[in-house]
Amino acid sequence: MTAPLPRIMRALEQFHATHPWDHNAHYHRWILRQLPRRFNSALDVGSGSGDLARLLASRAGAVHGIDVDPTIVARARELTAPAAPVTFSVGDALKEVPPGPYDVITCVATIHHMPFSDALTCFRQHLAPGGTLVVVGLSRPQSRSDYLIDAVAVPSNVVMAWIKNKGRKAPRTASMTAPTRPATTTFADIVRDARQALPGTRLRRRLFWRYTLVWHQQ
Template sequence: MKQRVLQAIHRFNRAHPWEHNAHYHPWIMRRLPRQFGAALDVGCGSGDLARLLATRAEVVDGFDADPQIIAVARERTCPSARVSFLVGDALTDIPPGSYDDVITCVAAVHHLPFTDAIDLFRRRLAPGGTLVIVGLYDECTFGDYLFGAASVPLNLAMGWLKNTPRRAPRPASVAARSRPAEMTFSEIASDARTALPGVRLRRRLFWRYTLVWHQPLLDP
């Protein structure tokens, strides 16, 4: 019975797809200043969030290791937009220097060594800047499964609402690179709190967690 239910849900999701990561883009923007300088979006994919950041930033770099998805991002971006899309390894190829105010990373940090990644983000972020991560984690506790169970009916409802005929269809998205998260939420929280004092983390619906951290200002 359980297997049949899961198969039915999977068929529904394929027929009514929607962007779980894009769902969090408005939430991310509410955590950022109204205007800021340079921003970096790590694991930018097809560039939706980078283009959204560009509505407030002076300049945005979208960074991804996949040249095919970067080609799609460039194709979908107006030449006059203040966005550049770069191909490379986030841990070794991100240009030196600070990103004045903002670094974002959505559903990508689990592809990287977590401690190395957040240490890099901390060093690249200028004083007073904001780091926002929306990530995936390995479910293992009762709280994890509770959030997962609550996400199932909401996921179905969102798929139905976002695929109704009265809504204009979104551009086709590039298939996500499927690699499961290996760290638990507790492990992520422990490492993040060690590297980023004062960081805020929360489990979220749709099998995600959020991390927000502000780089301390320099002493006068």
């Protein structure tokens, strides 16, 4: 069952070279729907070029993004208006998070680069009472349902790429496509570890090689 996957992923990479779209940004509006209309502070872990951090700033008094890549952090600062209530830093989110607590913590396509349980514990410690944690993550397919969802994602992915690129005379020069670094943890293990670290957390498998996790600090 796993043999066709490398060929499929290579085909997707070739397709997205000319029809790119951002799988992670696809979930940004969904993330906002999980959050209060207004909140004081937010932390975006693995902030990349800052798209989500700037979106959070439309509701927050202050947003901080942290990423390990100094080049992408520099780009995020360039793209952010000086008056925006958004700051960025280079660092390890498990060791160098600026002092909180934060009303909102987001983490998109980043947690699979970290020790999962340690990351959730760290986020919980930096979350304010009543705060919300939202994770969009990657998992390694294992079960029949995992492979079924991934199989459905392939044609859906192509359709979305066509829709988002419709009418463009030239392709975008940069985009997030299917995951470039595969996740090593199965969704079943993620569910088990998340429920141990964050009782009451809500998890769901999603299209486009993602799952979501939402948790509210009591």
